Amino acid sequence: MNNTDKNDSFFDRLWKLFTSVKLSVALLLTLAVTSIIGTVIPQNQNPMLYQQKFGEVLYPIFEALSLFDMYNSWWFRLLISLLIVNILVCSIERLSSTWKLIFPEKLNFRADRFRKSPNRTEWIAEQSPEALKGVYGDYIIRHFRHSHIETDDTAGYLIFGEKGRWTRLGVYVVHLSILLLMVGALIGSIFGFEGYMNVPVGASENTILLRNSDQSMKLEFDIRCEDFTVSHYPSGMPKEYRSEIAIVDNGKTVLEKALRVNDPIHYAGISIFQSSYGKVPGDKFTVVFTDNASGMRVEKRAAIGEQIKLPADGGTLIIEDFTDNFSFRGHNIGPTFLSRLVEKSGTPQPLILPLDYPSFDKMRQGDYAISIEKIDYRYYTGLQIARDPGIPMVYAGFIALIIGCYITFFMFHQQICIELRPADGRTTVSVAGISPRNRPGIKTAIKRLARKLGKLTGQENKPV
């Protein structure tokens, strides 16, 4: 690498910054620490809640720092982008030299590098150096990718072996996996979507509400819910949520499947998940008119959209809509029917008929107080609908991450040297190994090799 001097251009210095592992260590730690914020402050909630919780001083500051949606904030994305540039620059910088290391034009073995090795193991064998050279040489040739035997100046032999050069690529696999994950996530966030849809039993739907936005989207096909069931264990805990789903494409039923949690449906690149359920009022319910003067009750069965005649020909009531949560003067009054009352004399007026407050309509002080009872509910199934074209790349990243970590941590580049020196008709055998960055595994590998070699020639060499 060129040495630093003042004349380095700005680009050179920037490049150098991004080749430094100091930067990666700093970035990794910064990401770890800042990620904590989003686990302490619940994300993506109603702004009103935040305002109440943090007050007038902190709220605008937190808001400006995007702390309420921090994992999508510009500064968090910047940190991740810096990491990516860091990995890329570093890999580009080093790959060519690593490559030369892995595929060297000429291997060179030098015995003196092994003599100082702390894992050097020595023992005395009864055989002659020549005999040992034959046996050990064969073994090394079979078990090491590269090997080389030479004669020593003291008429002994040196047997060299080397393997695992390629494992130096493991780190690049790991770093590539991180890039795959990031690119996959990016593809997902640009070309994918995620949303919800509620389908009442017996109905079809094709509009989904997108997550964290108030937009909706239309699918190219309809999703029909034939049936929905919840089953329970004897203890009352839920056992299974099950929706019988049919996909209707161009008027034809193309797929029918029981949808359950952990068992999604995939159709046309879109995945459908069982996510929630609830109840909607069924077709029929009972409207009760209570005479405010006499207290007398008149009941009529009705359905949404129907016109209902008031008792004694007093006009008509039309039930127009139903909502699970109705907000009345800032209070949630729960499930409520919205209706319109057209009295004989007078203009049509909207009426609110909350189920949980049957005497609510008394306030109006009309002739009759109107309330609603005996509703037939039916279930709706809550589906999560998602499309994520980034998934194959993310999964490829997962696999690369596992394989890369395994190679990096549990395999390593090793060079070994067996030295055979004649000693009064017998032979002093010494085995030593080196590995780049003094990988701890080399010690164990040499211990094993020594044991194995000893066995081949009938010595029990307990490493000293």
Place this chain on the structure above:
Amino acid sequence: MITSASLLSVITFIYGLTLILYVIAWIFKKPVFGQLATGSMVAAALGNTAGIGLRWFESLQMGYGHAPLSNLYESLIFFSLTVAVIYLYLEYRYRIRVIGAVAALIPFLAMAYASLPSISSEIQPLIPALQSNWLIAHVMTCFFGYAAFALACGISLLYLAKSSYGDPQKGLMARVPDFSTLDELTHQMVTFGFLFLSVGIITGAVWANQAWGRYWGWDPKETWSLITWLVYATLLHARLMRGWEGKRIAYLSCLGFFAVLFTYFGVNLLPGLHSYQ
């Protein structure tokens, strides 16, 4: 008929006994104590395995039949077993017994915590979200990782204790392995844990994608597992590239295990999907 709960509470005491034996073996040089300690650890691990098997059998008899890895109690029991197994492998491979004192303390504390009345040991059926084979893969890999990190932290603490001791060659500390061995063991445990934590996060992501349609959602438990992963990634880079070792690595390894503990327990104090209680 002996129940898994009673068997496991006996095992808690065996881990306690193991701890005492390892401490005695550490203090007195007689090899017999060391052999007793190892035997006791093996017995505890076998009993622990039997307890998990029995619990599985009980759940089958109740008509649920799921692997006992589905709540806090069961995860603590499994965690204890993984610590014991990994330690026994280390002891066999490196022939070092002093670490056994730390290694027995971890499952003892975990099992004692599991037997607190506030932690339900009842066998519960699986709610729909947990009915997946990914549950088993996810929990097993995560806890293998956590166990390795716990041991790494224990060894790092030994390192720090030894290095702050007046003369590391005297007294109790003389029998603690030398600094380079402790350092190497910490590193081995961290790399092993890192691989398993990675696989644990990945299996969790695949499972989340199958159950909820997204592989990552920044829910607090997910985020904390990522934080843990980042801390250990920092440690690995500092060591492999910047040549850190010894004390600094020991501190980082303790910091990493703190993140593990928070992922495991602390997150229950925060809002989120992983209601593991």
